[in-house]
Amino acid sequence: xxxxxxxxxxxxxxxxxxxxxxxxxxxxxxxxxxxxxxxxxxxxxxxxxxxxxxxxxxxxxxxxxxxxxxxxxxxxxxxxxxxxxxxxxxxxxxxxxxxxx
Numbered sequence: 001x002x003x004x005x006x007x008x009x010x011x012x013x014x015x016x017x018x019x020x021x022x023x024x025x026x027x028x029x030x031x032x033x034x035x036x037x038x039x040x041x042x043x044x045x046x047x048x049x050x051x052x053x054x055x056x057x058x059x060x061x062x063x064x065x066x067x068x069x070x071x072x073x074x075x076x077x078x079x080x081x082x083x084x085x086x087x088x089x090x091x092x093x094x095x096x097x098x099x100x101x
Contacts, residue, residue, distance in 0.1 A: 004037075006036075006037070007033070007037055010029070010032050010033075010036070010037075011029065014028045014029045014032065022059075025048065025051075025052055025055075026045075026048050026049070026052065029044075029048050029051075030044050030045055030048050033047070033048070
């Protein structure tokens with residue numbers, strides 16, 4: 001397996017920023033992969049999503065354990081974001097994956 005140290009370094013910088021702010025991983029890493037490393041848009045988005053899928057449950061678990069989660073706010077966030085995520089996938093599929101990114 002080949003390790004691309006420049007992508008690893010970019011990931012460290014983005015991870016540190018996300019650790020400080022609690023947000024922005026996809027908003028930072030996906031454009032970095034596209035612009036600086038020439039990664040295919042579909043591969044950049046999907047790879048970042050899978051990495052987030054591994055990391056976010058850990059962060060969520062920490063906040064649940066510390067009782068910092070406002071569950072009523074979670075319900076409202078899910079009410080808007082889950083249907084919008086499905087709509088985004090439908091739009092991407094309908095337009096061809098390179099048209100939206």
